[in-house]
Structure formats: structure tokens, C-alpha cells
Amino acid sequence: MSDIVGLQGEKVRLVPVDKRLHLENALRWMNDPEVTQHLVTTTGVTPGMEEEWMDRVQKRDSEFVWAILDETNRHIGFTGIHGVHWRLRLGTTGTVIGEKPAWRKGYGSDAMRVRAKFAFETLNLHRLQSESRIDNIGSQRALEKAGYKREGIARKKLFWGGRWYDTVLYAMLDEDYFARTR
Numbered sequence: 775m776s777d778i779v780g781l782q783g784e785k786v787r788l789v790p791v792d793k794r795l796h797l798e799n800a801l802r803w804m805n806d807p808e809v810t811q812h813l814v815t816t817t818g819v820t821p822g823m824e825e826e827w828m829d830r831v832q833k834r835d836s837e838f839v840w841a842i843l844d845e846t847n848r849h850i851g852f853t854g855i856h857g858v859h860w861r862l863r864l865g866t867t868g869t870v871i872g873e874k875p876a877w878r879k880g881y882g883s884d885a886m887r888v889r890a891k892f893a894f895e896t897l898n899l900h901r902l903q904s905e906s907r908i909d910n911i912g913s914q915r916a917l918e919k920a921g922y923k924r925e926g927i928a929r930k931k932l933f934w935g936g937r938w939y940d941t942v943l944y945a946m947l948d949e950d951y952f953a954r955t956r
């Protein structure tokens with residue numbers, strides 16, 4: 775596994791995405807409907823698409839994507855800050871724990887906390903935001919546990935399995951983060 779120290783949380787470590795180490799798992803997870811059912815991208819990915827994505831995010835200064843490792847250095851998912859707008863100091867976040875036995879063990883919310891620390895203490899961002907399908911209770915609980923606040927509902931925004939779903943907007947501001955860490 776990776777020797778890169780990365781960002782250390784209570785349970786997880788976030789390391790930069792490396793195709794040689796993380797591509798195979800990405801393909802397995804992003805083609806598993808149980809993992810992707812709540813996501814915007816649910817159509818499956820090819821090796822070419824996934825490699826292209828990994829190359830692209832590494833080159834851009836508006837994308838920060840990490841592989842999530844557990845306490846034993848096992849790769850269990852991905853998390854990222856996307857589309858950073860440097861004038862508004864705004865980033866959009868997403869997390870996928872792809873190893874299903876690792877769900878509900880605190881890894882997702884810990885990864886979100888470490889990511890917030892980096893966003894506010896290193897990147898000097900002002901706002902992190904995330905959107906979750908209305909029935910994705912796991913995502914909403916994890917975001918709340920990490921310090922995000924529920925801001926509102928977007929009606930019938932995602933189409934999946936023949937029906938429309940509302941989404942819930944969550945955000946954490948720098949002031950929310952520093953109030954928690956003080």
C-alpha cells in the first residue's frame with residue numbers, strides 16, 4: 775500500500791488517488807448498483823472513463839480527490855472536493871464508501887471531517903456543500919455528524935428507476951467549522 779502520509783483522521787487516512795492502487799476498486803464499486811443507487815452517476819463506468827477521470831482530477835487545481843484507507847490501510851472508498859470556485863471560496867463535496875462491509879462504521883463521517891479540516895485550514899475555503907438524494911439517510915446522517923447543516927430541498931431533481939426524487943442540500947461554512955474546533 776501507499777507510503778504517502780496523507781491526511782489522518784480518527785479512523786481513516788486520505789491519500790491522493792493513484793491509478794495503480796485505486797483503479798480496480800473504483801471500477802468494482804462504480805459498477806455496483808447497490809453502491810451507486812443514490813448517486814448522480816448510476817450508469818456504470820468503463821476502465822477508460824475511470825482512468826480519464828483520475829488523470830483529469832490530478833491535473834486540475836479545482837479538484838481534490840482522495841482514496842480513503844481504513845486503520846489497516848485497506849482502500850475502502852473515495853472522497854473529494856470538486857469544482858472549487860476560488861473567488862467565492864466554495865467547493866462541492868462527495869464521498870463513496872465502496873466496500874459495503876465498511877458501511878455504518880464511522881468511516882464516511884470521519885473522512886468528511888478530515889476533508890473539512892483540509893478545506894478550511896489549508897485551502898482557506900469559505901463553504902463546502904453537498905447534495906444528497908432525499909432517501910439517502912446514511913449520507914445525510916454522516917454529513918450532519920461531520921458538521922454540515924441542512925439548508926433546503928430541491929424538488930424532483932434526480933431521476934432514477936422510473937421516478938423523480940427530491941434532493942437535500944447540505945453545507946458547512948468556515949465559521950461552522952471553527953466554532954466546532956475552538
Ligand SMILES: CC(C)(COP(=O)(O)OP(=O)(O)OC[C@H]1O[C@@H](n2cnc3c(N)ncnc32)[C@H](O)[C@@H]1OP(=O)(O)O)[C@@H](O)C(=O)NCCC(=O)NCCS
Pocket residue numbers: 809810812813851869870871872876877878879880881882883884905906907910911912913914915916919
Ligand atoms: C453514505 C456514506 C458515505 C456514509 O458513510 P458511512 O461510513 O456508512 O457512515 P458513518 O458510519 O460515518 O455514519 C454516520 C451516521 O449515519 C448513520 N448511518 C449510516 N448509514 C446509514 C443508513 N443507511 N441508515 C441510517 N443511518 C445510517 C450511522 O449510524 C451514523 O450515525 P450514528 O453515529 O448516530 O450511529 C456511505 O454509506 C456510502 O458511501 N454509501 C454509498 C454511496 C453514497 O450514497 N454516497 C453519498 C452520496 S451523497
